[in-house]
Structures are given as C-alpha cells and as structure tokens.
Amino acid sequence: MSDTTLTDPLGREVVLHDRTWHGHIIKGHPEVDGHRALVEQAVQAPEEVRMSHSDPDCRIYFAPGPRPAAKIMLVADVVRGVVKTAHLAKKVSGGAIEWAR
DSSP states (O other), X not given: OOOEEEEOTTSOEXXXXXXXXXXXXXXXXXXXXXXXXXXXXXXXXXXXXXXXXXXXXXXXXXXXXXXXXXXXXXXXXXXXXEEEEEEEESSOOSSSEEEEO
C-alpha cells in the first residue's frame, strides 16, 4: 500500500503515510490491523471531529469501528497535513466539537 491523501468534510487534506501506518499505528495499535479502509473513512466521513486538548494544530476524528462497541479514533495534524495515529476507542472524547454529522 502507498501513502494516501484524504480530505475531511471541512476540505482539509491530510496524508496517511505508509510508514506511519506500519511503523507506528499497526505496531502500537495492532487492533486496527486489517482496518485501514475504516481508518481512512474516519477522515473522509467522520461522525464527529473534535479539537485536541493537547495540540491546537491537531484534530480528533471519530467514525464507526469494526464492531458496534468500538469507534475508530484518528488524530491528524491539520496544519502539517499528516495523520499522527489511529486506534480503537470505546467512547468519543476530546475537546470541543469542531464538526459533527
């Protein structure tokens, strides 16, 4: 697989680098292995986008996960235009809502 450029509902582009997918996300969060399409959909068709408490340049995207009780949670630096991490979450959390479906 190669780097993927994704556009969020607010028109921002972020890149999911292959090295980030394999070198960080799959290594640190093996529960999302095999679910790259769901991770990409978290940016393209999220249920909600929240501001990050810890970094004003980052947004947290939430989308349906691979099972009913799980959400995909993806963090992207929207200033640099890169996906930083993704994993499964049990609930939606983070700062103020920036966008919601």
